Structures are given as C-alpha cells and as structure tokens.
Amino acid sequence: MEFIEDTESYRDHIATVDQEGKRIWMYPKKPSGRFYNYRTWVSFAFLVLFLVFPFIKVNGSQFLLFDVIHRRFVLFGILFTPQDFYLFGLAMLTMFVFIILFTVVYGRLFCGWVCPQTVFMEMVFRKIEYWIEGDGNDQRRLNSAPWTSDKIRKKTLKHLIFFVIAVVVANYFMAYIIGTDEVLKIIREPVEMHVGGFIGMLIFSGIFYGVFAFLREQVCTTICPYGRLQGVLLVKDSIVVAYDFIRGEPRGKLKNNVPRIPWKAFRSKMPSSPPVIVSTANFVSMFARRALISEMVRNWNALTARHVLMHVTW
Numbered sequence: 001m002e003f004i005e006d007t008e009s010y011r012d013h014i015a016t017v018d019q020e021g022k023r024i025w026m027y028p029k030k031p032s033g034r035f036y037n038y039r040t041w042v043s044f045a046f047l048v049l050f051l052v053f054p055f056i057k058v059n060g061s062q063f064l065l066f067d068v069i070h071r072r073f074v075l076f077g078i079l080f081t082p083q084d085f086y087l088f089g090l091a092m093l094t095m096f097v098f099i100i101l102f103t104v105v106y107g108r109l110f111c112g113w114v115c116p117q118t119v120f121m122e123m124v125f126r127k128i129e130y131w132i133e134g135d136g137n138d139q140r141r142l143n144s145a146p147w148t149s150d151k152i153r154k155k156t157l158k159h160l161i162f163f164v165i166a167v168v169v170a171n172y173f174m175a176y177i178i179g180t181d182e183v184l185k186i187i188r189e190p191v192e193m194h195v196g197g198f199i200g201m202l203i204f205s206g207i208f209y210g211v212f213a214f215l216r217e218q219v220c221t222t223i224c225p226y227g228r229l230q231g232v233l234l235v236k237d238s239i240v241v242a243y244d245f246i247r248g249e250p251r252g253k254l255k256n257n258v259p260r261i262p263w264k265a266f267r268s269k270m271p272s273s274p275p276v277i278v279s280t281a282n283f284v285s286m287f288a289r290r291a292l293i294s295e296m297v298r299n300w301n302a303l304t305a306r307h308v309l310m311h312v313t314w
Ligand code: SF4
Pocket: 110, 111, 112, 115, 116, 117, 118, 219, 220, 221, 224, 225, 226, 227, 228
C-alpha cells in the first residue's frame, strides 16, 4: 500500500503547471477513430444550429434571445419577462438536480460532446492548428524552433484565422444577447452611432480570441464551475475517461533496473467494477441501476475528491 501511496503525488498538482507555477503548454496528439468522427458530426450539427438560430424568427420574435439589458428572454419563440422569474427559479432547481444526476451516471459526457468550449476548441480552433502547424509533436518542435520565415508565416496565418473566427463568434454571441437586428445595425451603420455596441464586439472578440488561442484547457481547470464540481459528482460507476495512474505512474520511459508498479496484481485486489465502455447498452443499464444513485446519496458526505478520484481510476 505504501508503494501505491508513493505513486500518487501526481494528485498534488495539476499537470499543466510546473514546480515554479508556470504553465505547461499542452500539445495533444491529433485524435482519430470512430467516436472522434461521431463527435465531429455532432459538433458540426451544434455549430450549424448556433449559426442559424439568430436568423430564425417566430411570430416576430427571435427564436432564442437572452436580452439581459432589456430583461427580455425568448425561448423557442416564447417571450419571458421578469414577471416569470419564478419559472426561472424552478428551471434552475430542476437543472441543478439534473446536472448532478446526469454527471453521476454519464460522467463528463456533456464536457466532451456538448460544451461550447469543447466544440469550438477541439472542433474548430484545434483542427485549424493541426492543419497549419501539424500534429502535437510538430507543434512542439515549431514552438521551440527559432523564428524563421516559415514559423512567422505559420504563426501569423494561424492567429489571423483565429482572430477572424473569434470576431464572427463574438458577433453571433451578441446576436443572442441584444438581437440579430441590433447586431446588423452595428455592422452596417457608422461606428459613432453604436459606440457601446462596437466596444462590446471588440471586448467579446478579444475574450474569445484569448480563450481559444491561449487560455484553452485552463478554462476547465480554473474557471468553469461545473469542471470544479465534477470531482465530487463522480462515482466509481460513472462513465468517464480518466487517467489510469496504475498504468501511467511513475511517468517516463521504461528502464530495465527501475521497478514498475505491479499493476496487474494490484488491480486484481481491487473491487470489481465495470470497465469504461461507452455503448448504448451501457448507458441504458447505468441509468436503470438505481443502486448507483442511492449509493451516491448514502455516501454523499464521504465523497471527498480523493475518494472519488480513487473510484474513477478503478
Ligand atoms: S469543464 Fe466546463 S468548460 Fe470544460 S468542457 Fe466541461 S463544461 Fe465545458
């Protein structure tokens, strides 16, 4: 047991920060495979909806509008005003309960397939990066290489495209907040007539560019409240792709005279648990197993992050 505790130091820090507190830049390998292809198609559908919804009108109202400034909210063409706030309260309560139960069963499914941060980062910006700079190792080599004309050309092209996409996303984002008609006016009419709107566009463009070009996965580990909560929402039966410390620790290349963890023997002593299998049958059976939910409720107070992480790695 002592041997296993020694290998768990990776839990004491996040993998994207070094000993001095500096960021470790990630160079993920270009993914491929059946599920990645599915995710690409699902993301493509979300992106189409994101781009189309601002132009759909129902009975003269925008299909989806979250006009915080004028306190007008339109969901699927139905107008909600501050008088309907009690509905918002009920919807929030329902959503929180749903999110908790959904995460217990399906793990980070939302993060991987639905979250806008993932859809834009992995399916738009990352794909452009792979196209311009190559796979993860090529990107690493390029970043550590001196500033040649080829590097300048690639970096300039990448950041130019990133910024243009960020501006487009910012405009669409504002269309959901102040309305498509208002955004079109800001675009078509002189800047001095819409100084506030123009500044808003610049700010949102800068935010989106900063998030997708530089901040990236840090959003999940440091900003997103859902990401922070997941440590206490997962149980051993949650469907989640997680780091398997028994196979991965200690890190580094295999050496003849350095002992590895006898992970097969160790795993055989662990409580049996279904492997992480992502299939429809697995989804259904997980949802049907009420014991999972009751186990969560029973163990709620005992669910420390460490406890859950141990579960997850099993
Ligand atoms: S942790 Fe938050 S930002 Fe990150 S993928 Fe999940 S929901 Fe999205």
